[in-house]
Amino acid sequence: MLTKEQIAQRIAKEVKDGYYVNLGIGIPTLVANYVPQGIDVEFQSENGVLGMGPFPFDGEEDADVINAGKQTITTLPGASFFDSSMSFGMIRGQHVDLTILGAMEVAENGDIANWKIPGKMVKGMGGAMDLVASAENIIVAMMHTNRAGASKLLKRCSLPLTGVNCITKVVTNMAVMDVTDKGFVLLERAPGVSVGDIKAATEGNLIVEGEVPEMVI
Amino acid sequence: MINRTVSSVEEALEGVKSGMTFMVGGFGLSGIPENSIAQLVKTGITDLTCISNNAGVDDFGLGLLLQGNQIKKMISSYVGENDEFERQMLSGELEVDLIPQGTLAERCRAAQAGIPAFFTPAGYGTEVAEGKEVRDFNGKPHILEHAFQADFAFVKAWKGDEAGNLIFKGTARNFNPVMAGAATITVAEVEELVPAGELDPNQIHIPGIFVKRIFQGAKYEKRIEQRTVRQKA
Numbered sequence: 001m002l003t004k005e006q007i008a009q010r011i012a013k014e015v016k017d018g019y020y021v022n023l024g025i026g027i028p029t030l031v032a033n034y035v036p037q038g039i040d041v042e043f044q045s046e047n048g049v050l051g052m053g054p055f056p057f058d059g060e061e062d063a064d065v066i067n068a069g070k071q072t073i074t075t076l077p078g079a080s081f082f083d084s085s086m087s088f089g090m091i092r093g094q095h096v097d098l099t100i101l102g103a104m105e106v107a108e109n110g111d112i113a114n115w116k117i118p119g120k121m122v123k124g125m126g127g128a129m130d131l132v133a134s135a136e137n138i139i140v141a142m143m144h145t146n147r148a149g150a151s152k153l154l155k156r157c158s159l160p161l162t163g164v165n166c167i168t169k170v171v172t173n174m175a176v177m178d179v180t181d182k183g184f185v186l187l188e189r190a191p192g193v194s195v196g197d198i199k200a201a202t203e204g205n206l207i208v209e210g211e212v213p214e215m216v217i
Numbered sequence: 218m219i220n221r222t223v224s225s226v227e228e229a230l231e232g233v234k235s236g237m238t239f240m241v242g243g244f245g246l247s248g249i250p251e252n253s254i255a256q257l258v259k260t261g262i263t264d265l266t267c268i269s270n271n272a273g274v275d276d277f278g279l280g281l282l283l284q285g286n287q288i289k290k291m292i293s294s295y296v297g298e299n300d301e302f303e304r305q306m307l308s309g310e311l312e313v314d315l316i317p318q319g320t321l322a323e324r325c326r327a328a329q330a331g332i333p334a335f336f337t338p339a340g341y342g343t344e345v346a347e348g349k350e351v352r353d354f355n356g357k358p359h360i361l362e363h364a365f366q367a368d369f370a371f372v373k374a375w376k377g378d379e380a381g382n383l384i385f386k387g388t389a390r391n392f393n394p395v396m397a398g399a400a401t402i403t404v405a406e407v408e409e410l411v412p413a414g415e416l417d418p419n420q421i422h423i424p425g426i427f428v429k430r431i432f433q434g435a436k437y438e439k440r441i442e443q444r445t446v447r448q449k450a
Binding site: 048055071082122125128162163 | 245270293294297298303313318320322338339341343344345375386388395441443444446
């Protein structure tokens with residue numbers, strides 16, 4: 001099984017030269033640490049910055065320069081700041097090439113739930129609904145099962161939806177899958193995880209075609 | 218030059234009343250109108266509806282208005298990090314309308330720009346779309362969202378001049394430019410207020426026409442919500 005860092009490491013291989021990328025909070029934020037050398041990408045944060053850099057050095061943090069997780073950040077050469085409407089214009093207008101976000105549940109038809117647990121957690125959707133409704137290339141980073149061992153890759157989401165029919169790829173601690181019209185297509189297994197393990201941990205329709213290679217991280 | 222300056226925060230907030238709807242700029246605690254919020258607390262007005270991306274933290278930002286039970290309804294996209302907020306919401310004291318962040322921004326911008334409503338794909342197929350008109354454009358479903366209507370917009374900029382022109386800094390820009398001019402009266406507070414002519418017109422982010430009253434904030438705490446740093450190697 002992969003650690004959260006390894007999930008981020010595997011997703012980083014999906015980031016291509018010339019991409020503008022929006023990273024969600026949690027595992028997606030870690031992806032920035034693993035983008036290979038020689039690949040030029042710019043990270044967008046929906047609160048209004050393109051060209052986000054690493055955290056500032058101790059003592060150099062600026063209350064006026066934060067990311068969508070409200071963490072202090074720096075900017076890289078070529079960076080720009082803009083207002084919230086323009087930021088979501090970039091997202092809605094499909095100028096952002098890749099969106100990576102976390103999820104509580106993903107369904108075999110590409111539905112995603114990640115913003116609300118009725119009666120328990122109501123923090124809001126932030127920019128997630130705008131992102132999933134408009135982005136064409138969305139990768140979900142998540143754990144395959146919940147703490148009780150129940151699958152988070154379902155036939156239908158049980159939690160309130162964030163978006164419908166929008167997720168194209170899921171990378172979990174167990175597997176890499178494409179989400180197609182027919183269901184989850186298994187592409188890669190985590191080291192030491194069998195196809196049988198993945199099948200047992202996936203409630204939604206899992207399509208296995210031929211040999212499924214082990215992930216290379 | 219039309220002079221937009223007011224001499225004090227008291228004068229800037231003249232006319233605020235219980236039951237009004239306010240837009241409040243900022244993302245998290247970054248770029249919030251600290252001085253206007255502090256003055257709103259002092260006025261003691263209640264039953265407010267606040268349109269703001271977040272609700273501050275327990276003891277800062279809009280959290281200060283929540284402490285005094287001055288807010289009746291919040292319209293936001295994300296309201297984590299505030300225990301008092303959660304308590305008031307779960308007990309039913311506080312009405313909360315959660316809407317997608319891009320929709321929140323665009324409903325402000327639409328109000329600023331005189332556009333009554335617009336279609337967006339955000340929220341289609343979710344509870345956000347309940348009761349809203351759905352229409353397909355280019356084969357994709359969109360939902361109808363309306364411009365906000367607000368009595369006051371409280372925005373915060375880095376620099377401003379007597380004419381009400383505003384320049385923002387970093388990600389403290391966020392919702393402030395789209396709320397300016399989106400309410401009946403826009404109050405801008407700035408860290409530095411300069412005479413007209415001192416700011417380069419090429420560098421103005423928001424023209425003074427969108428700002429009714431401008432003043433220099435007495436002080437700025439500029440609290441950091443998540444201080445994240447790395448160590449020098």
